[in-house]
Amino acid sequence: MDIENLKSHVHDIPDFPKEGIVFKDIAPLLASAKARNAATKLLAKPFMNQQVDYVVGMEARGFLFGSLLADVLDAGFVMVRKPNKLPGSLVTQEYQLEYGTDAIEMQLSAIPDGATVLIHDDVLATGGTAAATARLIKKAGGSIIGASFLIELDFLNGRAALDGIDTYAVLHY
């Protein structure tokens, strides 16, 4: 399946979740077995010849392709979640939003010291979420080998926030 066909499975939703924002809706991409499969293969491609111990996916849409990607790469899958969702000993990372701060958490024992980790989320926008995830993984002792996204909003230059991390996206807007 070519890139234009894949893109036809991502729908633009104007004024969601707020006025003035055009939301990229990946629901049609998930709903099509062919498109989902093609997107997963393209996500995995840059990492096929690398040792990936864990894919770390961000709540909530990062869980979807993140676990499909982990399957193809024969890697473990680890969840990064919003506060108060995960049990046990946690690592926490705060990050800046446009107004105020937010935080994400991961289970401390999820990533053994020195394990190789690939970050995954559905969309790279400003890069704030992915940069906070990278700090979380470093705190836990993981070694980041790259970051992969289904969609990159190029005009927001989020990859600048991921300085030094190999960053890939299947679809660019």
Ligand code: 5GP
């Ligand atoms: P960032 O932290 O890079 O600004 O935003 C990325 C996070 O917001 C990701 O977790 C992603 O799921 C979500 N996000 C931002 N914009 C969109 C969008 O247009 N579509 C989707 N599906 N998610 C988005």
